[in-house]
Amino acid sequence: MKQINFAVLLVLFFTGFYNYAQQGPPARNKVKVTGKVFEKVSKQPLEYATISIMSPNDTKVIAGGITNPKGEFEVAVAPGTYDIKVEFISFKSTEIKQKNIQEDTSLGVINLSEDAAQLSEVVVRADKSTVEIKLDKKVYNVGQDMMVKGGTVSDVLDNVPSVSVDSEGNVSLRGSDNIRILIDGRPSNAINVAEALRQLPADAIDKVEVITNPSARYDAEGGSGIINIILKKGKNQGLNGTFIASTGIPETYGLTANLNYKTEKLNYFTTLGYNHRTNEGGGLTNTAYLNADGTPKGFLDEDRDTKRESDGFNGRAGIEWTIAPNTYWTNAINYQNNSGNTTDLINYNNFDAAHNFTGASARLNNGDTGSQNVEYTSNFIKNFNDKGHKLTADLSISRNTDDSDSQITASPSFNNTLNDQVQKQVQVQADYVLPIGKGSQFEAGYKGSFGDLSNEYYVTDENNVKDPNLSNTLEYKENINALYTQYGFKINKFSYLFGLRWEDTDIHVNLLDNSNFNTKKYNNLFPSAFISYEISDQSNFSASYSKRLTRPRGRFMNPAVNYSSNVNIFQGNPDLDPSLTDKYDIGYIKRWDKVTFNTSAYFEDTKDVFSFVRTPNGQYVNGIPVILSRPINLGHEQKFGFEFTFNYTPFKWWRLNSNFNLYNVKTTGENTYIDTNGNTVVQNLDNQANTWSARANSKITLPYKIDWQLNGTYNGEQKTAQGKNLDQFSMNTALSKDIMKDKATIAFNISDIFNSRIMRSYTYLTNDVTGESQKSYGEMQFRKRQFNLSFTYRFNKPKGERDKNAQPRNEGGGDGGGDFPG
Structure with a gap:
């Protein structure tokens, strides 16, 4: 009954907006x-x-x-x-x-x-809106956000409407982590994308594009959409640039330089940055073990204290050559070198059935990490005329290494872990755009992505003997070839875009230690359709459909065991299959003088969705059963939701923007496994949950031209198949002031003012054969409250100055293409 009422309200809502949009004098004559x-x-x-x-x-x-x-x-x-x-x-x-x-x-x-x-x-007050709402995407202008000064790309993404970043750095869009992250239109080549985003400084980012329903010109990867991170590229004539220095508590400091030199034919650009970051975090897991009749069997309390220190260097240098007034060739080298240390201390306290203390133990994990990423990119653009007829070609070659080792001390045992990864990747792409008459456009293109990853992981005991149950050598090869075409045209106030993409995938997942070879070969067609109706110059209505795919990657497929806790461990699943999603989106956008309002209703239908399940692995530590968390292809998931984005500028000195997302997720599926007694256990993981999130941001210009920014984020409680995630609220603030005749800016920000950004959850597990169960309450805080002070100096580049010398072309290559007609 609630769903029927909700649907009725939705119909009334859209009907009201449609009627409102139709008001006004008759259009005839x-x-x-x-x-x-x-x-x-x-x-x-x-x-x-x-x-x-x-x-x-x-x-x-x-x-x-x-x-x-x-x-x-x-x-x-x-x-x-x-x-x-x-x-x-x-x-x-x-x-x-x-x-x-x-x-x-x-x-x-x-x-x-x-x-x-x-x-x-x-120029000083002529900043773009922090968030630009367009019909097919949202564009977040990083340069206007004081909150992220001295921060990382993860901080940037966590301030973007519809996007959130969890305590482990994983990015989600509209509550789903089945997304594709692009950098300058190209997929990130980093082995650990979450960690790479935490290392890239926010000061290197120009803007972020959020595309919830991509067309056929984009990779089919990313069931819930695409996030495109666009790096800064200077364009002003002569030598110009920006220097940014920052420091913070806990101990954090960094220095970034963005330099650019442009002549009539050549444009040289570079970004160099060093940062040292300290993240203090922690968490706890309190577990009650119950007999079949529900009476207590024992209790275990885990308390975790974590400190992460990292040093990172980020460099990017390139040259853009204007071969002819309509021909451009850009070449760039990107380099990242990061190292770090993690100290993770877990204290265990054991209690009997009456909750009497029976003993304590500790587990100390000292780990060192290092990564090095090198990438060469080349982008060629040929504009045949000024009407959009063009050809683009892109090449990307990269090599990434990611190494980590740790010493785990837990009386009476002692373990060493080693994880070495090397990834090589080549990507080639060509896109052709041909306008046909007025308001019509044809596009076609090819993309090839060829990757090779090797990963050696092992765990040794106190005698330096490798544990064969926890060690493995993984070889992962992925070759993807894709072709696409799409045609767009406009008839009166209606615009149409229809496309079809074909992708052929060949994946090999080989576990060399036990000669376990898995081959995944499949090809799919991915249609897309977009229809837009121009109600007026200030309002638009759109409907879209696309088929998307999510391939399991990274930690999802790597069987290496996360061994930081010896009773709660994580392991990847190399036999995962991709999931396919049908996406439907209906959107409406309305602009007034001071207000922009955008709303959409969306539906996602996903088959073979990934889900994490927790099961006993049959082992015990001091009488405590070890719980294994791993991903599986669960079954079927349906998501239905509404999203509202609202920008309002009540005065020249005050800007507001907000985002609200409400959705329902229904998952059906089961997990079958064999327990230690040889019994077949079937876990019914059917689940249906409603949740919502909201974000609000305010930017005010105070007297003496001091800018003050305040934002808050709330994520509602969500039920899961094996428990629930509790609600979460956090708030950030920042102050900035232009000095030195507006050539410099000093900014101070506080991240997580109330130190409340903590992931809290309940987990319930039951053995349907024995009837025994356990209930756990957990908290995880990746980063505690931080204070940051930054100083920005600009030379030959006034604050907010637009690109006076840019040419009308699409840069960044990758998944680019022509604009939507009309």
Whole structure:
């Protein structure tokens, strides 16, 4: 009954918005005024330029609109004679006086020039919105967010609407971790993506794009969508750059330099950074062991204290060559070198059935980690004309190493672990875009991804003897070839985009120690369809469908055992199959002068979904059963949800944006295993849960031009198949002030003000054969409250200055392509 009521409310909600969008004077007997707005020097389209149509010699606006990403506009007015004004902030406005409009009229291309007199006054306050809401994606501009100064990419992503990062650094979108993370349009080649994101400084990031329902031009990988991280690339003429120094508590400090030198033909860019970070965290797990009749059998309390220290160097250097006015070739080298140390102390306290203390023990894990990532990228762009006809080609070659070793001391035992990984990867891609007539566009492309990963992992005892049950050598090879095509066109107010992608996958997962070889070969077709209706210049309605795929990777497939706790351990599953998702999304966007509102309803239907299950592995430590957590292809998952994003600028000195996500997840499936007595145990893991999350961000300019930012995040409680995750709330704040005639900025931020960002959960396990069970309550805090102070200095690059010399082209390559027509 609740679901029926919820559906009725949804229908009423969308009906109300649709009726509201339709209000206004009848559109009949009106004519269309169209045109394009470009920057005069670079011929770059100006998005969000304002067009105002007024009666002659009257300042009252009769009709108006704004330009789309291509600089295009369309305004409907009654036939007559009008004054037309075109404006863009820090540019000289253009006026067309006494224009007689009796039929559909094109004003052609309107070129605007920068107003040098206004630029010095306006540029400091002319920042883009922190979050730009577009119909097919959300764009988060990192440069405007004080919260992440001195932080990492993980901090950036955790401030992006619809995105969250858990205590282990894993990224999720709309509550799902089945996503694809791109850097400059290319998949991250790091072995441990979560750790790589924690090492890359936030200061190297320009913006983040969140694409919840990608088209056929993108990789099919990522069941719930794509997150594209775009790195900074300077474009101003001459030598310019930014230096950022930061320090914090717990002990954290770093220095980053972004330098750029541009001539008429060549553009040199580089980013260099060093950082030292200290993360203090901890957690606990309290477990009650119960007999078949529910009476206590014993208790175990685990208390964990963790300290992680890391040193990282990040370097990026490249050159962009303008071969011809319409041909560009960019080459870059990316290098990361990270090292760290982790101290993890677990104290165990044992109790009998009456909860009387019976003994204590401790387990100390001292670990050293190191990684080195080297990547060469090349991007070639050929624009055949200024209407979007182009060819792009991309190449990426990378080699990544990830090493870790640890000493585990637990009386009376002593263990050593070693984990060495080497990954090599080559990616090639070509994309062709051909506009056909007005409002139509054809695209086609190829992508090949070829990877090879070797992983040696072993655990030795106090006698330096390798444990064959915990050690293995993994060889993982992955070859993917893909072809795609899509066609988009516009008919009146409707825009359409239909695409089809074909991917052929060949994966080999080989465990060399026991000669266990697994081969996964499959090919799939991935259709996509997008329909958009332009209700007015300020509002749009869209519907989309795509088929997505999630391949098991990383720790999901690696059978190496996480041995930091000897009673709660994790192990990957090399026999996992990919999951397939059908995604449906209905969206509506409405813009007012001070408000942008975007809402969507989405449905995801996933087969062979991954899920973690916890089972006894048959071993005991001091009478305590060891619990193994591992991923399996559980069965079927359906997710139905609503998302709302709201941007509001009540005053020039105050900006607000918020995001709300509510969804229901229904999972059906079971897990079958053989217990130590040879009994077949079937775990029914059917589960249905509702949960929601909300995020709000406020940025205020105080007196003396001090900027104050405050944001809060809340994640609601969610039921799981074997327990539940409790709710979580956290809040961050930051203050910044421009100094030295706006050439420098000093910022202070506090992450997790109330030290409340703690993952809390309950887990319930029952042996259906013996009737014995256990109940656990756990807490995990990856990083405690942090304080950070940063200083930013800019030379030959005023704060907020837009790219005056950029050319109209799509950079970054990878999964790029043409713009959606219309």
